[in-house]
Amino acid sequence: MTEKRKPHLSFDEFDEVNYPRPQATDFAGLCERLLSRRDFLSGTAACGATAFLMSACAVAPPGRRAAMGEPPPFEPIGANTLDTVTVPKGYRWQVLVRWGDPMWSAGKPFDHATRGTATSQTLAFGDNNDGMELFTHDGRSILAVNNEYTNLDIIHGNRASRKPETADDVQKTKNGHGISIIEIAETGRRWTLVKDSPYNRRITADTPMHITGPARGHALMKTKADPSGTTSLGTFNNCGSGRTPWGTYLACEENVNGYFSSSDPELKPSAELTRYGFGLKDWGYGWRRVDDRFDIAKHPHEPNRVGYVVEIDPLDPDSTPKKRTALGRFKHENAAVVVARNEHVVVYLGDDERGEFLYRFVSRRKHLANGDNADLLEDGSLYAARFSDNGRGEWIELTPAATGIASTAEICIHTRLAASAVGATTMDRPEWIAVNPLKAETYCCLTNNKHRGVKPNKGGDATPAGGPNPREKNLYGQIVRWTPDNGDHTAASFAWDLYVLAGNPTVHQDNRKGSANVHADNMFNSPDGLKFDSRGGLWIQTDGNYSNAKDFAGHGNNQMLLGDPRTGEIKRFLVGPKECEVTGIAWSADRKTMFVGIQHPGERQGESHWPGGGDTVPRSSIVAITRDDGEPIG
Numbered sequence: 001m002t003e004k005r006k007p008h009l010s011f012d013e014f015d016e017v018n019y020p021r022p023q024a025t026d027f028a029g030l031c032e033r034l035l036s037r038r039d040f041l042s043g044t045a046a047c048g049a050t051a052f053l054m055s056a057c058a059v060a061p062p063g064r065r066a067a068m069g070e071p072p073p074f075e076p077i078g079a080n081t082l083d084t085v086t087v088p089k090g091y092r093w094q095v096l097v098r099w100g101d102p103m104w105s106a107g108k109p110f111d112h113a114t115r116g117t118a119t120s121q122t123l124a125f126g127d128n129n130d131g132m133e134l135f136t137h138d139g140r141s142i143l144a145v146n147n148e149y150t151n152l153d154i155i156h157g158n159r160a161s162r163k164p165e166t167a168d169d170v171q172k173t174k175n176g177h178g179i180s181i182i183e184i185a186e187t188g189r190r191w192t193l194v195k196d197s198p199y200n201r202r203i204t205a206d207t208p209m210h211i212t213g214p215a216r217g218h219a220l221m222k223t224k225a226d227p228s229g230t231t232s233l234g235t236f237n238n239c240g241s242g243r244t245p246w247g248t249y250l251a252c253e254e255n256v257n258g259y260f261s262s263s264d265p266e267l268k269p270s271a272e273l274t275r276y277g278f279g280l281k282d283w284g285y286g287w288r289r290v291d292d293r294f295d296i297a298k299h300p301h302e303p304n305r306v307g308y309v310v311e312i313d314p315l316d317p318d319s320t321p322k323k324r325t326a327l328g329r330f331k332h333e334n335a336a337v338v339v340a341r342n343e344h345v346v347v348y349l350g351d352d353e354r355g356e357f358l359y360r361f362v363s364r365r366k367h368l369a370n371g372d373n374a375d376l377l378e379d380g381s382l383y384a385a386r387f388s389d390n391g392r393g394e395w396i397e398l399t400p401a402a403t404g405i406a407s408t409a410e411i412c413i414h415t416r417l418a419a420s421a422v423g424a425t426t427m428d429r430p431e432w433i434a435v436n437p438l439k440a441e442t443y444c445c446l447t448n449n450k451h452r453g454v455k456p457n458k459g460g461d462a463t464p465a466g467g468p469n470p471r472e473k474n475l476y477g478q479i480v481r482w483t484p485d486n487g488d489h490t491a492a493s494f495a496w497d498l499y500v501l502a503g504n505p506t507v508h509q510d511n512r513k514g515s516a517n518v519h520a521d522n523m524f525n526s527p528d529g530l531k532f533d534s535r536g537g538l539w540i541q542t543d544g545n546y547s548n549a550k551d552f553a554g555h556g557n558n559q560m561l562l563g564d565p566r567t568g569e570i571k572r573f574l575v576g577p578k579e580c581e582v583t584g585i586a587w588s589a590d591r592k593t594m595f596v597g598i599q600h601p602g603e604r605q606g607e608s609h610w611p612g613g614g615d616t617v618p619r620s621s622i623v624a625i626t627r628d629d630g631e632p633i634g
């Protein structure tokens with residue numbers, strides 16, 4: 001028996017309603033801490049702290065005015081609730097590729113009546129595109145794109161139950177997940193998918209993977225099908241992306257718990273499984289019905305083999321993707337890679353769940369400008385962030401000595417438990433992280449957290465309001481940024497501030513109105529996607545409440561904005577169609593085309609028919625945006 005997601009619940013809300021984690025009962029302790037926080041805020045120190053938090057975006061100190069190229073010129077657009085993509089005057093968009101578009105001649109055009117089959121989906125662009133990166137080789141453009149999940153209501157909309165009813169239905173969703181690697185080309189200012197390109201590849205929930213890093217071969221990774229604990233099948237719920245300086249693509253596994261269920265209704269999942277949200281029921285996918293490994297009663301170690309960053313060579317369709325366990329196991333959002341000035345490779349990573357943590361990986365070996373860097377993500381040190389209210393923070397290394405966990409391998413498997421053990425700061429759902437290409441500075445979207453100051457995280461860690469998570473019952477989200485000491489991304493400590501505190505100044509006058517750089521003409525909620533362009537412009541994509549009512553009145557549909565890190569200015573550039581999320585961004589080699597992902601239009605009430613219009617099935621798609629004058633966008 002599987003659960004169907006209620007139309008009024010978001011993906012995350014569904015998880016919590018159906019699989020509530022044990023709550024810590026230390027209410028007295030929590031109250032005490034909240035009181036301490038109130039005392040702090042009511043004292044003179046509070047003035048400094050609040051002023052510190054709120055001023056960061058209002059006035060940029062002279063030191064922040066690093067060289068930045070001219071941002072693309074545009075008149076900001078207004079919010080709207082239209083069922084289309086809106087961009088500023090002087091810009092145009094076209095659909096590049098949609099869910100179900102065939103990637104090979106053997107595939108059939110998308111069938112709006114059946115919404116495809118398992119076979120047609122194997123030959124077609126996957127569903128719910130998310131993170132993406134564009135690679136160029138011999139003048140050709142290869143786009144690697146995550147296909148995060150499938151909307152059961154939409155992909156099974158041909159069934160009266162709107163659920164998977166046949167084995168083929170179930171397999172269709174498995175094949176709709178994973179990664180699509182497509183060659184694309186521009187002819188006459190129009191971008192299209194190159195069918196039958198030798199680069200085209202579908203990676204699905206069944207593609208063989210190598211397990212690498214400290215957890216490779218550990219007892220917790222061994223299953224009946226893989227007694228060596230070194231190979232696994234498939235990757236799914238790939239959310240944000242990353243790219244390495246050596247030309248590989250990183251696909252980050254996020255809500256992997258939603259695919260597993262138990263054939264034994266009496267099973268008591270372990271505390272470790274519970275911390276990660278694995279329970280007796282899945283989220284309606286029914287994969288256990290066609291694939292035994294999704295049965296946690298029979299294969300309790302299978303969940304230990306998901307929740308990683310997967311490294312893929314986008315130019316070699318025959319290569320085997322590598323699960324990089326050294327980067328930890330949690331609900332990965334994206335992977336922001338930077339070569340530190342001492343040549344070690346640093347990867348910033350967020351765990352997108354209420355009250356989970358921010359992480360940093362530092363490679364053991366150095367990046368070699370002309371050497372073999374293929375396995376730099378194989379081993380290194382993993383850290384979790386601890387923020388102080390005074391604008392300082394530190395990275396705590398997750399070692400057996402510090403965490404009390406027996407081995408590095410187990411830290412890489414039960415990373416959340418390790419970060420809890422060292423007292424890392426519980427965050428407001430870290431989504432995408434982006435490293436400024438012009439200076440040593442990193443930004444992270446903290447999308448929202450209705451539990452902030454209300455209840456602990458799944459590990460029982462308290463979540464008092466404070467530091468970079470300053471608001472109780474945080475509706476709107478914020479973007480935190482930090483500067484590593486001495487400009488060194490491997491440094492042990494950093495200084496932080498808030499780039500923006502999202503809000504609604506037309507509805508609220510308390511801290512829910514947002515920071516000084518939020519106003520009636522640019523307001524938004526739930527920042528999620530985040531990427532710098534080559535000129536240092538910060539593109540912000542939202543995945544939030546699109547009701548356009550009450551707390552969210554005037555916010556309209558989900559959107560994309562351009563932020564100036566120097567001044568704090570934020571301008572709305574794009575509004576997506578109804579009930580979508582805007583996620584994933586990439587640029588052509590000449591920077592004259594910006595590719596933007598539109599995910600799950602019509603996800604709840606089915607009010608969207610974008611992009612086809614009429615009575616067509618709404619389809620997640622990537623749009624290509626260009627300037628009328630043909631000049632670069634970022």
Ligand code: FEO
Nearest residue numbers: 239254333352431
């Ligand atoms: Fe898949 Fe946290 O977004």
Ligand code: CA
Nearest residue numbers: 239431528529
């Ligand atoms: Ca996201």
Ligand code: CA
Nearest residue numbers: 431447528543
């Ligand atoms: Ca989100």
